[in-house]
Amino acid sequence: MDQRYVELSINGDKYRIAVRPNEFLADVLRSKLELTGTKTACDMGVCGSCTVLLDGLPVSSCLTLAVDAAGKEITTIEGLESADGELHPVQESFLDKGAVQCGFCTAGMVMTTKGFLDKNPNPTEKEIRQALSGNICRCTGYAKIVEAVEDAAKKMQP
Numbered sequence: 001m002d003q004r005y006v007e008l009s010i011n012g013d014k015y016r017i018a019v020r021p022n023e024f025l026a027d028v029l030r031s032k033l034e035l036t037g038t039k040t041a042c043d044m045g046v047c048g049s050c051t052v053l054l055d056g057l058p059v060s061s062c063l064t065l066a067v068d069a070a071g072k073e074i075t076t077i078e079g080l081e082s083a084d085g086e087l088h089p090v091q092e093s094f095l096d097k098g099a100v101q102c103g104f105c106t107a108g109m110v111m112t113t114k115g116f117l118d119k120n121p122n123p124t125e126k127e128i129r130q131a132l133s134g135n136i137c138r139c140t141g142y143a144k145i146v147e148a149v150e151d152a153a154k155k156m157q158p
Contacts, residue, residue: 006070010035011079019066026050026061029076037077037107048135051108052076058115060134077107080114089155090114090148099148101139109135113149117156125150 003018010033019028029035029052038061039049045060052061053075080088090113093099100106109132116123116131123131128149129142137145 004067006067008066008069008074009072010074011076017066021065021067023066024062025052025064025066025069025074028066029061029074035076035078039104039107041104046134046136047105048108048112048132049105051111051135053111053115056115056118058112058134075111075114077110080110088114090117090152093148093152093155094145097144097148097151099140099144101137105135105137105139109137109145113152117149117153121153121156123149123153 001020001022003020005016005018008015008017008028010029015033017028017032026038026040029038030040038052040062041047041049043062045063048060050060050062051058054064054069055072080091090110094106094110099109112132112135120127125146128146132142132145132149
């Protein structure tokens with residue numbers, strides 16, 4: 001299948017890259033750009049492991065065509081850490097509250113949380129659980145993850 005060049009803006013950097021029209025963003029991020037923080041698990045958009053932000057909104061990168069991401073700002077888990085190595089408050093909260101176990105779902109949970117808290121800075125527990133309903137974690141009972149989101153919301157308050 002023919003490839004075409006697209007310009008992708010990822011974590012504030014521009015990339016001009018050849019992609020096939022049917023190539024998914026998750027595969028481009030992992031295989032071509034070596035941004036392996038984005039995980040793929042189900043390849044059906046139901047587990048949330050591959051969540052990235054596209055113009056600030058959480059999306060399943062395993063279902064998003066790379067060509068459709070051109071011209072939009074893509075943020076991956078690698079883009080949350082500051083240039084000096086400081087973790088984003090959501091990342092800090094996940095560590096502080098023990099919301100990380102095997103780590104496979106963590107990047108997707110963190111990215112979903114970031115997008116959610118940017119839109120809803122004072123969520124209820126019910127709203128948090130609803131926002132995370134598209135992210136599957138097989139290691140936790142979600143209690144620590146919900147605690148982490150609540151903590152991150154407090155940390156992100158002005």
